[in-house]
Amino acid sequence: MDSLNSLLDGFGTALTPMNLLWAAIGVLLGTAIGVLPGIGPAMAVALLLPVTYGLDPTGAFIMFAGIYYGAMFGGSTTSILLNTPGESAAVVAAIEGNPMAKAGRGAQALAAAAIGHFAGGMIGTILLVALAPTVASLAIGIGAPDYFAIMVLAFIAVTSVLGASRIRGLASLLIGLTIGLVGLDQMTGQQRLTFGSLQLADGVDVVIVAVGLFAIGEALWVAAHLRRTTGEPIPVGRPWLGRGDLRRTWKPWLRGPLIGFPFGAIPAGGAEIPTFLSYVTEKRLSKHRGQFGKGAIEGVAGPESAASASAAGTLVSMLTLGLPTTAVAAVMLAAFQQYGIQPGPLLFEREPELVWGLIASLFVGMVLLLALNLPLAPVWAKLLRIPRPYLYAGILFFAAVGAYAVGGESLDLVILLIIGLIGFGMRRYGLPVLPAVIGVILGPAAEQQLRRALQISDGSVTGLVNTPFSVTVYAIVALILAWPLVYRVVVVRRRNGRKEGGKTGVVSGG
Secondary structure (H helix, E strand, C coil): CCCHHHHHHHHHHHHHHHHHHHHHHHHHHHHHHHCCCCCCCCHHHHCCCCHHHCCCCHHHHHHHHHHHHHHHHHHHHHHHHHCCCHHHHHHHHHHHHHHHHHHHHHHHHHHHHHHHHHHHHHHHHHHHHHHHHHHHHHHEEEEEEEEHHHHHHHHHHHHCCCCCCCCHHHHHHHHHHHHHEECCCCCCCCCEEECCCHHHHCCCHHHHHHHHHHHHHHHHHHCCCCCCCCCCCCCCCCCCCHHHHHHHHHHHHHHHHHHHHHHHCCCCCCHHHHHHHHHHHHHCCCHHHHHHCCCCCCHHHHHHHHHHHHHHHHHHHHHHHHHCCCCCHHHHHHHHHHCCCCCCHHHHHHHHHHEEEEEEEHHHHHHHHHHHHHHHHHHHHCCCCCCHHHHHHHHHHHHHHHHHHHHHHHHHHHHHHHHHEEEHHHHHHCCCCCHHHHHHHHHHHHHHHHHHHHHHHCHHHHHHCCCCHHHHHHHHHHHHHHHHHHHHHHHHHHHHHHHHHHHHHHHHHH
16 A cells, blocks of 8 residues: 555656656657667667756656667567567567568557557556565665675576677676776775776776767677668558457467566566567467468567566666666666665665656656557658668767766776777677676675675675575576586486487387
């Protein structure tokens, strides 16, 4: 009941004219940016971080939430129309959505995606309202060993799930942790990796790291592989769904959040995994399996609903534990820190107006997303005609202006370029970017919690595993690390068993 009253107060904040305006701007900007290939919600939020310094925190985060959901739907639009996912979570939408568009059913695919985002976001946000205060109240009793264990889980889970290999994920994490070491030691005051520069004594600003890795790195990567031709958008007409389409989509819309929300709330790499799981689930449950791969509308509706619910799930761990599970959540956590706000168990007590206003704005943003994007789908398709040289030149300009606005130092621009080159190198060698960003943000906090735990236990390592919660988390970490080996052993045994069974059958048959 307290959550319901707080949510009603949040609607009072979110429905003010200015906050409604920021929500609408966020949805429009997010969708427009999401439509452009290669520019996902993380880059959009990172680019706009410096721009929002003049806003009050509530208005800024309401706009960020609109950008988040809008960019996810925009990525689906370009997946369906051009078979070019605007971001990784929209990859699955291309599998069935693009064949639908080529068959003249692009309108139905876009409508299924839009309503799927609406349904998934609504259900996911309801779960957020129900679970977040409970998680926050339980998290108040968590101590330094428990927090360190959670951060180790985040590091291991993200590096294990993302990228082509664990080694590359760990390499990316190491890059982030190294950047996070730059500056003064929080406990001893000694300089680390500052190379004698006083300007680096405060460390490298997280905003510069995020903008460098996402925006500069992506712009350099696209410039190195630039294609001067753009795909021709497919006419979409007026999106609508017939009765037959509704009968095939309403169950996937409801099943998607059950898969997407839990994966968003745990450190499992974001919406990529639940969208694939949702697609596989719908393929198994569908009565029209023969249409999969040729344009099955269930393959658009379920994954898009799961992706939107996953976005709501990421806010649970980010708001209650200060633990970012996706790139967007990592950038939003950096934004909280820029405003001097630390997400965690006490955030709901210290900043209730901001938190509940943000959660209420998610409901408002969902309605705006559906209302704006169903009729505007043909307009978004025209944005794809922008030549990429002009597009990425603008991104580099705004990235440089934003980085300079952070501290007003020319050294920040040099650091931005260096980190951008690191981001380019990471893409060149297949290193995922998210572990590096999480390493920069959580690395200093993990070090601080580790030192506190060791101080409490007088330097004994057993102080890191002296609570049931930390033991449970480390057990999960061990399971994540051991699972690939166990899986291989099981698969090999099954194959060997089948071969032996086959030989036995041949002998007996002879």
